Amino acid sequence: MAFYSAVEAVLGVTWLSALFTLGSLSVFWLLRHRERKSQHALHNAWAQISAFDPSSLDRSKTADDWKTTRLGKATLVSNRYAHEIRNDERLSFQLGLEQDFLTTVPGLESLFGGTFHNGIVWDAAMHFSRKLNTVVDPLSEETIEYLQKNWGDDKEWHTVPLHHSMLMLIAQLTARLFIGEELCRDPEWLGIATGYTMDRTFAVKELQQWNPRLIPVVHWFLPSCRKLRATIKKARGFVDRVRTERKQKKTTADDTNRVDAMTWIDSVARDQNCSYDATLTQLRLAYAAVHTTGDMMTKVVAALCENPEMIEPLRKEIISIISEHGWREAALHKMTLLDSVLKESQRIQPLGLYTLSRIALEPITLDDGTQIKKGEQVKISTDHMWNSSIWPDAAQFDGYRFQRFRDNPDQSSAVSFVSLSANHMGFGYGKHACPGRFLAAIEAKVALCHLLLKYDFELENKEASAAQTEGVMIWRDHRAQLRIKRRVEKIEW
Numbered sequence: 430m431a432f433y434s435a436v437e438a439v440l441g442v443t444w445l446s447a448l449f450t451l452g453s454l455s456v457f458w459l460l461r462h463r464e465r466k467s468q469h470a471l472h473n474a475w476a477q478i479s480a481f482d483p484s485s486l487d488r489s490k491t492a493d494d495w496k497t498t499r500l501g502k503a504t505l506v507s508n509r510y511a512h513e514i515r516n517d518e519r520l521s522f523q524l525g526l527e528q529d530f531l532t533t534v535p536g537l538e539s540l541f542g543g544t545f546h547n548g549i550v551w552d553a554a555m556h557f558s559r560k561l562n563t564v565v566d567p568l569s570e571e572t573i574e575y576l577q578k579n580w581g582d583d584k585e586w587h588t589v590p591l592h593h594s595m596l597m598l599i600a601q602l603t604a605r606l607f608i609g610e611e612l613c614r615d616p617e618w619l620g621i622a623t624g625y626t627m628d629r630t631f632a633v634k635e636l637q638q639w640n641p642r643l644i645p646v647v648h649w650f651l652p653s654c655r656k657l658r659a660t661i662k663k664a665r666g667f668v669d670r671v672r673t674e675r676k677q678k679k680t681t682a683d684d685t686n687r688v689d690a691m692t693w694i695d696s697v698a699r700d701q702n703c704s705y706d707a708t709l710t711q712l713r714l715a716y717a718a719v720h721t722t723g724d725m726m727t728k729v730v731a732a733l734c735e736n737p738e739m740i741e742p743l744r745k746e747i748i749s750i751i752s753e754h755g756w757r758e759a760a761l762h763k764m765t766l767l768d769s770v771l772k773e774s775q776r777i778q779p780l781g782l783y784t785l786s787r788i789a790l791e792p793i794t795l796d797d798g799t800q801i802k803k804g805e806q807v808k809i810s811t812d813h814m815w816n817s818s819i820w821p822d823a824a825q826f827d828g829y830r831f832q833r834f835r836d837n838p839d840q841s842s843a844v845s846f847v848s849l850s851a852n853h854m855g856f857g858y859g860k861h862a863c864p865g866r867f868l869a870a871i872e873a874k875v876a877l878c879h880l881l882l883k884y885d886f887e888l889e890n891k892e893a894s895a896a897q898t899e900g901v902m903i904w905r906d907h908r909a910q911l912r913i914k915r916r917v918e919k920i921e922w
């Protein structure tokens with residue numbers, strides 16, 4: 430006993446606490462080990478990169494063979510359930526987000542319904558969509574500035590990285606609308622707005638390898654999560670500075686006419702007498718808007734390079750409509766070929782192979798008897814996009830496809846880029862469909878008008894620009910390089 434007491438005195442711990450520590454470590458290790466094993470297959474499935482081949486996804490002849498399958502904790506169901514599932518209150522959108530994006534972990538709560546948010550962000554986003562006529566000029570100004578600085582006036586062919594170029598263009602346009610003129614050209618702020626999304630995605634992947642019961646503890650220590658919290662801290666410095674400067678300035682007519690989300694959200698918050706976290710809101714908006722729209726722009730520019738016969742007709746449409754109707758939102762709506770090209774590009778290469786991730790709040794039996802257990806997660810396949818009984822010759826890009834539908838009374842209802850249908854769920858479907866799609870469409874159209882009229886462009890190397898799937902996501906290879914040269918546009922902006 431004397432020996433044990435001596436050891437106890439030296440180590441300064443009791444046997445009980447030593448045993449407790451050892452026990453906790455073993456439980457911790459066991460939970461980690463078990464989760465690692467079960468997540469291993471899932472992680473491999475998510476990380477696997479393969480060539481994207483839409484013809485292999487055409488279920489026109491095998492639709493009835495679809496079996497629900499599993500990916501990790503999720504049950505993957507056929508696109509044909511989209512209509513049934515989209516507005517079912519028993520399937521929670523919020524819990525789906527929590528599971529996929531860990532929205533309640535400190536540092537990750539900027540996304541959607543995280544702990545610091547309330548309804549005002551949604552209200553403000555809707556308000557934004559109703560004010561689209563005010564955003565065309567600022568978007569155009571930023572596109573001109575970005576292209577002048579980054580693409581230049583060189584009339585000889587030179588090269589820019591396609592995806593990075595589109596991402597940073599959209600980051601600047603979006604920042605102009607979300608936070609305003611003070612920061613939208615600031616490389617440090619743009620680095621935060623784009624980097625946060627990448628870092629957050631990495632942190633989620635890392636956390637998901639741990640047992641969910643350990644996440645509330647391990648996130649405090651994982652380097653990826655600490656980095657995210659440091660980024661939020663840095664972002665606060667920028668957002669607080671802008672807010673303080675604005676408060677210090679006397680309110681001028683210019684200030685009250687500001688076109689940026691921060692101003693609108695402030696006014697909604699004042700009207701509703703509620704507070705909100707301005708920094709997390711900015712990061713949340715950037716997360717939802719920048720990589721998604723940047724990815725869409727990358728895909729549409731690559732599609733135009735692969736289908737160069739579309740370029741002249743698009744230029745003609747833009748010039749004739751702007752000459753007749755001026756440079757306004759209404760004119761952008763009249764560009765039906767441009768709209769059709771965007772929708773076709775998104776049809777053939779949407780963001781992912783699955784959408785509408787939901788968790789069942791109670792046991793559910795679907796129309797055909799398929800059972801979903803309480804607590805089970807479902808994701809809907811987007812395979813109708815590539816189904817040639819719905820879209821003839823579905824694996825082929827056809828820029829005129831949706832423009833032709835406009836003349837067909839049977840098909841004219843869901844032809845615009847922002848319209849929703851079970852056969853084209855690029856922006857989701859049902860009551861949680863993307864509220865930012867109107868803004869994404871305007872941004873893309875303004876940017877494409879400038880790109881098409883001011884530059885000739887082509888892919889440097891088609892193989893290195895191909896579409897690929899990474900897990901359930903669809904990307905263009907980020908190594909793609911674009912050859913560009915300045916042309917003379919035949920229009921006054």
Ligand code: HEM
Pocket residue numbers: 522541554714717718719721722725780784785786854855856857858860861862863864865866868869
């Ligand atoms: C091409 C660009 C975009 C694509 C492809 C896209 C895609 C989507 C999809 C598929 C959903 C539905 C998720 C579901 O039902 O499970 C969604 C939801 C959402 N998107 Fe987008 N999005 C884009 C741009 C934007 C932009 C620019 C904003 C912000 C202004 C935004 C904000 C949101 C929000 C807030 C939701 C959640 C809706 C809810 O809470 O009910 N998105 N998006």
